[in-house]
Amino acid sequence: MKKVIAFLRTLRENNNTEWFHAHRKEYEEAKDSFSQFARRLIEETGRFDESVAGLELKDCTYRINRDIRFSADKSPYKTHFGVFIAPGGKKSGRAGYYFHLSVGGDSYPDANMVAIGHYCYDKRVVEIVREDLMDEPEKFASFVRTGEKDGFSLDDEGSLKKLPKEFSECKYPDYARLKVYCLSKFMSEEEVSDQEELLQHVLTLFRRNKPFVEYLNQVIDYVSEED
Numbered sequence: 001m002k003k004v005i006a007f008l009r010t011l012r013e014n015n016n017t018e019w020f021h022a023h024r025k026e027y028e029e030a031k032d033s034f035s036q037f038a039r040r041l042i043e044e045t046g047r048f049d050e051s052v053a054g055l056e057l058k059d060c061t062y063r064i065n066r067d068i069r070f071s072a073d074k075s076p077y078k079t080h081f082g083v084f085i086a087p088g089g090k091k092s093g094r095a096g097y098y099f100h101l102s103v104g105g106d107s108y109p110d111a112n113m114v115a116i117g118h119y120c121y122d123k124r125v126v127e128i129v130r131e132d133l134m135d136e137p138e139k140f141a142s143f144v145r146t147g148e149k150d151g152f153s154l155d156d157e158g159s160l161k162k163l164p165k166e167f168s169e170c171k172y173p174d175y176a177r178l179k180v181y182c183l184s185k186f187m188s189e190e191e192v193s194d195q196e197e198l199l200q201h202v203l204t205l206f207r208r209n210k211p212f213v214e215y216l217n218q219v220i221d222y223v224s225e226e227d
Helices: 002-013 017-022 024-048 123-135 137-149 195-208 210-226
Strands: 081-085 096-101 112-117 182-187
Touching: 002 024, 002 096, 017 024, 024 081, 024 096, 024 195, 112 195, 112 210, 123 137, 123 210, 137 182, 137 210, 195 210
Parallel strands: none
Antiparallel strands: 081 096, 096 112, 112 182
């Protein structure tokens, strides 16, 4: 993975169309290397989670081009390669398993990252999780504790500053304030340097935190059936 990171780092320093076209061969080599890793990750994840079995590379990976229409940052290219393994694929709206390789920074998006869950939820999904936190608080807390043992933390981006009154007595108010249900952790460049060790490590993290994905998708599916 060192060569892939080296390419991404150089791209970050030369993030323009002219440079990219002149170095397309290096890009294709880096992309192919990551794609080989991603294919194995998808296949092996499908062995312990049947809901994602049979997914193909195109179902789970992304174009390197950035959507800059509504962004102040007009850099045309992403400086990471990512793979999101979710039932139905990356556009299904369901929770899953995410990994991205970046330039070796210490924060998103420059950090190498593993994540479990999803970032965009229907308002009704959020309501049901909060209701569950009132009725069975330890259920959600157990998912968090499992993740924390593996170095994950909950993403609290956009969390409510004040809970609605009906959830004011929640045992875990910090969880009930969330609008995003995603466990994430960053990895150093050293941790991702060996491709085989990285594959096995990421698969272990995915497998251990599978119950969190299953829970979230039960809620998402329930909301879909309501509609």
